[in-house]
Amino acid sequence: MAVASLRLRGGMSRSERRSLLTGLAFVSPWLLGFLIWTAYPLLSSLYYSFNRYDFITQIKWIGFHNFVEIFTDDARFWTVVYNTFYYVGLSVPLGVATAFLMANLLNAKIAGRSFFRAIFYVPSIIPAVCSAMVWLFIYNNQYGVINNFLKALGQPIIPFLSSVELSKPSLIVIHLWAQGTAVVIFLASLQDVPRTLYEAAIVDGANTWHRFWHITVPMCSPIILYTMVMGFIGGFQTFLMPYLLTNGGPMASTEFYAMHLWRNAFELFRMGKACALAWIMFIVISTFTVSLFRTSARWVFYGGEK
Amino acid sequence: MTPVATTSAAPRVARRGPRVTPAGLAAGFAKYAVLIALAASYAFPLYWMISSALKDDPQVYRIPPVLVPNPAFWNNFLDAWRSDNFTLYTFNSVFRYALPSTVFTMVSSALVAYGFARVRWPGRNALFALCVATMMIPYTVTMVPLFIIFRRLEEAGIGKWIGTYNPMIIPALFGNAFFIFMLRQFFMTLPEELSDAARVDGASELGILLRIILPLSKPALAVVALFQFMGTWGDYLGPLIYINKYTMFPLALGIQKLRQMLSQVGMAPKAYPYLMAVSTLAAAPIIILFFFAQRTFIEGISLTGLKG
Numbered sequence: 135m136a137v138a139s140l141r142l143r144g145g146m147s148r149s150e151r152r153s154l155l156t157g158l159a160f161v162s163p164w165l166l167g168f169l170i171w172t173a174y175p176l177l178s179s180l181y182y183s184f185n186r187y188d189f190i191t192q193i194k195w196i197g198f199h200n201f202v203e204i205f206t207d208d209a210r211f212w213t214v215v216y217n218t219f220y221y222v223g224l225s226v227p228l229g230v231a232t233a234f235l236m237a238n239l240l241n242a243k244i245a246g247r248s249f250f251r252a253i254f255y256v257p258s259i260i261p262a263v264c265s266a267m268v269w270l271f272i273y274n275n276q277y278g279v280i281n282n283f284l285k286a287l288g289q290p291i292i293p294f295l296s297s298v299e300l301s302k303p304s305l306i307v308i309h310l311w312a313q314g315t316a317v318v319i320f321l322a323s324l325q326d327v328p329r330t331l332y333e334a335a336i337v338d339g340a341n342t343w344h345r346f347w348h349i350t351v352p353m354c355s356p357i358i359l360y361t362m363v364m365g366f367i368g369g370f371q372t373f374l375m376p377y378l379l380t381n382g383g384p385m386a387s388t389e390f391y392a393m394h395l396w397r398n399a400f401e402l403f404r405m406g407k408a409c410a411l412a413w414i415m416f417i418v419i420s421t422f423t424v425s426l427f428r429t430s431a432r433w434v435f436y437g438g439e440k
Numbered sequence: 441m442t443p444v445a446t447t448s449a450a451p452r453v454a455r456r457g458p459r460v461t462p463a464g465l466a467a468g469f470a471k472y473a474v475l476i477a478l479a480a481s482y483a484f485p486l487y488w489m490i491s492s493a494l495k496d497d498p499q500v501y502r503i504p505p506v507l508v509p510n511p512a513f514w515n516n517f518l519d520a521w522r523s524d525n526f527t528l529y530t531f532n533s534v535f536r537y538a539l540p541s542t543v544f545t546m547v548s549s550a551l552v553a554y555g556f557a558r559v560r561w562p563g564r565n566a567l568f569a570l571c572v573a574t575m576m577i578p579y580t581v582t583m584v585p586l587f588i589i590f591r592r593l594e595e596a597g598i599g600k601w602i603g604t605y606n607p608m609i610i611p612a613l614f615g616n617a618f619f620i621f622m623l624r625q626f627f628m629t630l631p632e633e634l635s636d637a638a639r640v641d642g643a644s645e646l647g648i649l650l651r652i653i654l655p656l657s658k659p660a661l662a663v664v665a666l667f668q669f670m671g672t673w674g675d676y677l678g679p680l681i682y683i684n685k686y687t688m689f690p691l692a693l694g695i696q697k698l699r700q701m702l703s704q705v706g707m708a709p710k711a712y713p714y715l716m717a718v719s720t721l722a723a724a725p726i727i728i729l730f731f732f733a734q735r736t737f738i739e740g741i742s743l744t745g746l747k748g
Contacts, residue, residue, distance in 0.1 A: 146562070150561075150562070153559060153560055153561045154561040154562055154563075156555075156559050156561065156645050157555050157559040157560070157561030157564055158555075158561070159555070160551050160552060160554050160555025160556075160559060160645070161551075161552045161555040161556060161567060161571075163548045163551060163552055163613065163614045163615050164548070164552040164571060164614060164615040164617070164620060165567070166614060167548075167611060167613075167614020167615055168570070168571070168574060168614075170614070171582070171586065171611045171614060172574055172577060172582060174585075174589070175582040175585035175586050175589065176577075176581070176582065176585070178585050178588070178589070179581070179582070179584060179585035179588075182584075182585065182588065187588075189591070236478060239471060239474060239475050239478070240475075242471075244471075244472070244475070248734065250475060250479050251738075252730070252731070252734065253479045253482050253483050254478075254479070254482055255730070255737070256486065256727055256730060257482060257485065257486065259670055259726055259727075259730060259737075260486075260674070260723040260726050260727065261673065261674025261676075261691075261692055261722055261723060261726065262674055262676060262692075263674065263676055263692045263695045263696060263719070263722070264489070264674075264695070264719040264720075264722050264723040265485070267489075267695065267699065267715050267716065267719045268485045268486070268488060268489040268716070268719060269485065270699075271488070271489075271492065271712055271715070271716065272485060272488060277500055277501055277712065279488060279505045282502075282503045282504060282505040283504055283505060285503045285504075286503050286504035286505075311482060311485065315741060318737075318738055318741045318742070319741055319742070322738075322741070322742035342467075363576075367576060367578055370578065370580075371578050371579065371580045373580070373677065374676055374677065378676075378696065392580045395580060395583075395584070399583075399584045399587070400587075400681065405584060405588060408584045409584055409585060412580065412581045412582075412583070412584055412585075413581070415578065415580060415581060416577075416578065416581045419578055419581075420576075423576060
C-alpha cells in the first residue's frame with residue numbers, strides 16, 4: 135500500500151526509471167516485432183475477414199458474408215474440418231504415446247543408447263521435403279518397396295496414398311516416424327524422476343507396470359501435457375506432407391484445414407475469406423489449448439517443484 | 441548350458457537383488473528385441489533414401505526389391521546435382537536465407553533475453569508472459585495477413601518483399617519468442633555476482649552482455665544457431681509463398697521442381713534414384729551436423745522443452 139501511494143504521488147525513483155528504460159531498450163526489438171508481425175496482422179486479418187479482398191478489385195466491406203459462406207456454402211469446409219479432426223485426433227495421442235514408449239525403452243542402462251536415440255531423432259530433423267520424397271517412393275503403388283515385396287509374395291498391393299480409406303492413416307504413419315523431438319524431451323524428463331521413488335515402490339512390491347503407471351506417468355504428466363498441446367497446435371496446421379504427397383487427394387481425403395486456407399489465399403486470391411478461415415482456426419486452437427490446460431488439473435501432477 | 445549358468449550364478453545374484461532372474465533376462469531380451477525392431481523400422485526410410493540413390497532403373501523396378509544396390513552408381517549424386525541448378529539453390533538457401541536469418545535471430549534474441557533475464561524493471565514479468573504466449577499463435581493464422589502487409593509495402597514502394605527472402609529474414613531482426621525464452625532461462629542460471637562486479641567497475645548493461653554473459657552462454661547460443669539454421673535450411677512454406685523465380689529458389693523448392701521435371705513426360709530415366717540422391721544431399725548436412733553436435737541438440741531440446 136505504501137508502495138502504491140508512493141507510485142501515485144511521485145512515480146518512480148530515478149534509478150527505477152533508468153532500469154525501466156534500460157529494460158525496455160533491450161526488449162524493444164521483440165516489443166516492436168510483436169506489434170508489427172503479430173498484433174497488427176492478427177487485428178488486420180480480423181478486419182479483412184469482414185471484407186472482400188482479392189488484390190484486383192477495391193476492398194469491400196461485406197459483413198459476415200465470408201463466415202456465412204464458409205459454414206453454409208463451402209462444400210469443402212466440412213470435409214477439411216472432418217479430415218483435420220480425424221488426423222489430429224489420431225496422430226497426436228498416438229504420436230505422444232509412441233514417443234513416450236520409445237523414451238521409456240531408452241531410459242535404461244542399455245548398450246548403444248545414444249545410437250538408438252540418434253536413430254529415433256534424425257527423422258524429425260531432416261528437411262520435410264526429403265522425408266516427403268522418400269515416403270512418396272516407399273508408398274508408391276508400382277515401385278514402392280512394400281508393394282514390391284507384396285507382389286513378390288503374390289499378394290495384392292496396398293494403395294497407401296491412392297485410396298480414400300488409407301490416405302490419412304498413411305500420413306499418420308509418417309507423423310509417428312518423425313517423433314524424435316518428443317522422444318528426446320521425454321527422455322530428459324524421465325531422467326529427472328527421482329530413483330528413490332522406484333526403489334521405495336520396489337520395496338512395497340510394485341511390479342514394472344505399477345511403477346510405470348503410478349510413478350513414471352504422473353511424474354512426466356506436465357511434459358506429456360506440453361507435448362500434447364504443441365502436438366495439437368502443430369497438427370491443426372498440417373500442410374506440407376499432404377501438400378507434397380497427395381496434394382489433398384484422392385477425393386479430397388487428405389485436404390486439411392491449412393491447405394483449404396492456403397488455396398483460398400494463394401490459389402483463389404480470396405484474402406478476406408482466407409482471413410476468416412484463419413480466425414476460425416485461431417479460435418478453435420485457442421479453445422482447445424485452454425480447455426486442455428483446464429482439464430489438466432485433473433490428470434497432471436505437479437510435484438514438489440516451485 | 442543356460443540353465444546350468446543360471447543355477448550356478450543364482451546364490452550370488454540373489455544377494456544383489458532381483459536383477460538377473462530368468463524372468464528378468466527374458467524381459468531384458470524382449471526389450472532389446474522391441475528396441476531393435478523399432479530402430480530398424482525408423483532407420484529404414486533413411487536407408488532406403490540413400491540406397492536407392494545408388495541404383496539404376498532396373499534395380500529400382502525389380503521384384504522383389506533390391507535391398508543392397510549392386511552395382512552402386514556413385515555417379516548418380518553428381519548427375520542428379522547437375523540435372524538442375526542445385527548449386528545455385530544451395531547458395532540461395534545458405535546465403536540468402538539460412539545464414540542471415542540465423543545471425544539476425546541470434547543477435548536480436550540475445551538482446552531481448554538479456555532484458556528479460558538480467559535487468560530488473562517494472563512490467564518485465566507481464567511482458568515476458570506475453571512473449572511466451574505468442575509462441576502459441578499458429579503461423580497459419582498470421583500467414584495471410586503478413587502476405588497482405590508485404591504486398592502492400594511493395595505496392596507502396598517501401599522495400600523489396602515479394603520475390604525476395606526479406607519477408608523471412610527481416611522479422612528475424614525482431615527476435616524469436618522461442619529462442620528468447622530459451623536464452624532467458626539460460627541467462628538466469630548465471631550468477632548475478634558476475635554482473636554486479638562489472639557494474640561496480642562501471643560497465644554498461646550492453647557491455648556486461650557482450651563481455652560477460654555471451655561468452656558464458658556459448659552452449660545456448662549454439663542451440664539457437666543450430667535450430668534456426670536447421671529450420672531455415674529445410675523451410676518450404678516461406679519460400680513457397682514469397683519466392684516466384686527459379687533463380688531465387690532454395691534447395692527445398694528445387695527438390696520439388698526436380699520431381700516435377702522428372703515426372704513431366706511419363707517417367708524420366710533414373711527419376712527415383714536422382715530424386716533420392718538430391719534428397720540425400722539435402723539431408724546430409726543436417727545429419728552430419730547432428731552427429732558432430734549431438735550433445736548440443738539434446739541439451740537444447742531439454743532446455744526448451746523442460747524448464748517451463
